[in-house]
Amino acid sequence: MPYTVFKDNREFIKALEANDDLVTIQQEVDWDLEMGAIVRRVCEKKSASPYFKKIKDYPGFEAFGAPLATYKRLAIAMGMKPDASVPEISNEYVKRTTGDPVKSILMDKKKAPCKENIWTGKEADLFKLPGPMVHDGDGGRYLATWHFVVSKDLDTEFVNWGMYRQMVFDEKTMVGPVLPFSDMGKMFYGKYVPKNKPMPFATVIGCDPLSGVAACAPSPIPEDEFTGMLMGAPVELVKCETNDLYVPAHAEIIIEGEVLPDIKIDEAPFGEYTGYRTSPREPRTVYRVNAITFRNNPIVTVSNMGVPTDEGQLLRSFSLGLEMRKLLESQGIPITGVFMLPESTHHLVVVGVRPAYSGIASQIANLVFGSKLSPWFTMVVVVDNETDIYNKDEVIHALCTKCHPIRGIRKYEQAPGTPLYPFADPEERKWSRGSQVLFDCTFPLDWPKASIPIKVSFNNVYPKEIQDMVLKNWKSYGFKD
Amino acid sequence: MAKKEYDTFILIELSQVPEDKEMEIIVRDLTPEDRRYKYRSFYATAMISKSESKYPDRLWVRLGRGQLQEKPWSVKILKEVNKFSY
Structure with a gap:
């Protein structure tokens, strides 16, 4: 059964606006720190999501910050009432993701919004996209902060959508950590690297909100099918231009290329999910870009890792906890x-x-x-x-x-x-x-x-009739709460 | 012509950084002609000095967690090194 959910970020942005949870910023903002600073303050104050309409140096591009940094936004993304409680959202998530996986369907390339513009060759230049300098002192511009990377196993049909941060190094190169115990790490370092084979990848920026939730979730179910379970309807995918991977057709920007097995270059530092810049600048996994496809007037999503609460912390906590709940219950x-x-x-x-x-x-x-x-x-x-x-x-x-x-x-x-x-x-x-x-x-x-000590609380150490009487008379005692 | 400005991350004790010797470093361009290319990184063969005036371009120094040092050094970029076969 389809739920009231959003096929792309554009619909989600409208829903946030309708729920008074969006600030549309018409004045030009700078991708060099200003945008990051705004998103950071939004996370720390739990303010409404900023929707940037004009980005300095990048006419025609827009950006959407802190897309899922609060439970309210998660509830809206799930099609629930905005004031749904954490237990309500949790139970709904577990209910939807405990049934049968929902297979994705393919969309004709000609109809796929993410193919409205296609850059290949020299034109596929990462600096033509408004990657923000998120924090002062970061090792580079992080185009991919709220996104996911699609990769496929070398020997099987297993496909992974995972959030692996990517720093722009030069026009054609991104770099980022791929931890060896992660799904992509196991595939890349366990299979591609020993055979010295490049691994095709596709970075999806500005996906629908529930695909983002699925990419964060540590579920054994393939993420596209997991998204379908959350949506109650299949995700529409389209084939990449330069490899055999499939990506959400309604996403804003797709970066296609190969992960190189024979070279590492320096990445970081970066403001990380723990609220610190901790991991060292060191040689990390290299992505080379072959093509960039995008919607007209694409909207880049910007997350800003730092002190709580950003969407990485909120959604990873949410889904890690609930996957652990499933494991313990099982x-x-x-x-x-x-x-x-x-x-x-x-x-x-x-x-x-x-x-x-x-x-x-x-x-x-x-x-x-x-x-x-x-x-x-x-x-x-x-x-x-x-x-x-x-x-x-x-x-x-x-x-x-x-x-x-x-x-x-x-x-x-x-x-x-x-x-x-x-x-x-x-x-x-x-x-x-x-x-x-x-x-x-x-x-x-x-x-x-x-x-055994007895807990001393209103609910625990008074007879029910006394509790009822006090509650009934609370206002008449003069209390206003 | 205004000096170009770069920065680099130094991951060893600053006192151990060799000066006036050709070496390979990664620098980021802070003053590109087209501002969209700001922070573009590249490997370069370069000579550096802790003196701000010795070489033609300014080199800002950051430590491993991004800490910017107060005084810039100077750098002479000899050539860009391409690490990729395509």
């Missing part, structure tokens, strides 16, 4: 929910559980840290079913009162990590070594019942 663990705080820059996950047996928190941590997604989970906080996992105050209270500072904390060393951890030392970053920790915020089951 194992029969009596969880009450999983929530990853966006403010944790998807490092801390809160798992609510009915403490049915001893050691349940360790079992949860072992599953989380033993999963494919392990490097993105550095801290697991397990709380009991009395704690609202979505309520930061309650989670902090549980962490500080139920987690024993020695017995409640278990460390996991020698884990896979990333070079992006700000807390890691330079050697750990160099070798992508991680460490993880469990905070067990459940009271041990072997304590005598009479020894």
Whole structure:
């Protein structure tokens, strides 16, 4: 069943405007830091998305900032009411993505909006696109900040859509990190590089919002089919001009080319998802460009990684947490929910559980840290079913009162990590070594019942009739809230 | 003619950077004729000096996390080096 969703960013921009969540900026803005600074401030203030109509040096191009940096925008993208709560959005996401995958369909090239303009050869020049200098001090202009890269396995039909940042190096070259445990990293470094074969790629900029959500999601379902599940309808794809990859037909800009197996060049620094510039400038994966196709008056999407909350933090937290929820439920663990705080820059996950047996928190941590997604989970906080996992105050209270500072904390060393951890030392970053920790915020089951502390809250220590009376008379006591 | 300006990222101790010797570095063009090409990177054979006036063009120095150093150096770009076969 199709949901009320948007086939492209243009429809989504109109929906944000209709929901008073868009600021259309008519005055010219500079791609060199000004645009980035605006988007950064938007993320930090949780302001409406900026829609830039005039970009200095680039007449005819537009830009759209912070497209999905709030739950409100995510709810709108999902076709839900704008004030849907996080649990409501989460449950809807799980419902839609638990059924059968929805196969994408092909669109005739002549009808595909992303083919309205085609540059090949010398004309396919990255500096003809308004790649922003996002933060002062970045290693270059990052054309790809809210986008995804399409790549295909060398031996199978497996296709990956993933967000791998790309810095413009020169007219024909982009460069960026491809971590070896990522889907694209496994294909490229595991198969193409040993055979010294270039890997075809297509970078999709300005896709519909749910394709972006899917590209962030760590689901085993192919991302185009996952997008179809979120939309309730097939995604329309079109074949690239210079390789056999398929891309969303309604996207704004497609950059086609090859990932080179025999050379690396320096990339970074860059303001990263953790809110710091952490990973070193070092030789990284090289993309050479063969063609650029784009819609008339293309709209470049601009995300700005930094301190919370940007769309990378929000959506990765959202989808990582929910994929972990699916995994834990599939194992029969009596969880009450999983929530990853966006403010944790998807490092801390809160798992609510009915403490049915001893050691349940360790079992949860072992599953989380033993999963494919392990490097993105550095801290697991397990709380009991009395704690609202979505309520930061309650989670902090549980962490500080139920987690024993020695017995409640278990460390996991020698884990896979990333070079992006700000807390890691330079050697750990160099070798992508991680460490993880469990905070067990459940009271041990072997304590005598009479020894278990009783939570002192309005809901817990007053008889129901007293609670009802106080609630009924609240306003008449003189309270205004 | 106004000096051209470039910048480069230095990933070793600044005191260890060799001066007045031909070496290969990556620089970014900060003053291209067509502003759309600002920050274009390229490999270059170049000579550098910590003196701002020794070589014809200005070279701004950034450290590994992007920290801009207060005083510029100078650079003489001898040639651009193409690292790609196509």
